[in-house]
């Protein structure tokens with residue numbers, strides 16, 4: 001029998017219900033994976049709460065996991081039973097002991113990378129790869145602001161950007177998170193709720209402002225992110241941990257000739273070749289320790305609701321995973 005988490009209706013973490021199901025054989029083009037470590041992302045919270053209505057109910061959430069191939073369906077080439085693999089999927093279903101998934105979404109894992117590292121940070125690292133390499137070019141001539149600089153995506157973004165000599169300024173929700181951001185490469189970090197936040201950013205950039213803001217907090221930081229930008233600056237809003245951003249007037253952008261975008265990782269894969277190239281870049285960054293994560297927080301799959309509560313309490317992002 002497979003162990004799964006199912007959502008019947010949107011709501012708080014209590015809607016994440018543990019069930020068992022019989023295991024069916026993979027269809028043509030699919031492989032069956034026994035998940036060993038399942039990633040827990042903010043996306044899963046939006047799916048559970050109903051903010052995103054992208055999971056057909058009743059349904060099993062979860063976009064990523066690492067595991068072992070147990071069975072191979074017809075017409076699948078390039079994979080073998082027993083191989084260690086990972087996957088990202090927009091069709092969900094990762095909160096389960098077993099998943100049948102089309103082989104195009106599956107990637108072989110380098111033996112050097114541990115299951116918990118990949119399950120907790122592959123999607124996040126792919127997001128950083130998209131932000132730094134596909135959306136804009138970020139090099140040592142640039143100064144950037146990263147909101148939630150100690151969050152799961154934020155810390156990898158600070159590490160990867162600072163390794164290129166980019167001047168990184170961070171923002172965090174509380175004073176005690178500042179030290180960690182310095183270890184991740186931030187030259188300066190300010191508390192996002194500080195009334196003088198954007199003035200402080202202007203001060204440390206000689207009155208100019210930053211070239212790019214990477215904002216994943218959304219509603220609470222959006223205004224200060226715009227105020228922190230230099231002329232011709234670029235605001236990349238890629239998340240909404242504090243809630244969705246309100247509509248913006250074009251005339252607001254005209255005040256400093258600003259650009260703005262709202263990218264989604266899955267749109268940047270495009271095709272299998274892109275997916276493989278981005279993954280290879282991420283695996284190398286992990287292997288070279290350009291990006292690193294040292295602490296992990298496992299939860300039993302049955303305790304998925306506790307895992308969500310921990311994530312939503314602004315703790316543990318990038319370290320939380322489920323074990324079937």
Ligand SMILES: NC(=O)c1ccc[n+]([C@@H]2O[C@H](COP(=O)([O-])OP(=O)(O)OC[C@H]3O[C@@H](n4cnc5c(N)ncnc54)[C@H](OP(=O)(O)O)[C@@H]3O)[C@@H](O)[C@H]2O)c1
Nearest residue numbers: 042148151152153172173216238239240241242264265317
């Ligand atoms: N566009 C894409 O394709 C893409 C891909 C991956 C992730 N994302 C998005 O990026 C965002 C961050 O993801 P993540 O994996 O880094 O999450 P995470 O590890 O949980 O970090 C989120 C951080 O946001 C901050 N935050 C500010 N206000 C918050 C609030 N009201 N509730 C909870 N946290 C709040 C917290 O840091 P402080 O306490 O320091 O403020 C928290 O640590 C999410 O919205 C996620 O959906 C988007």
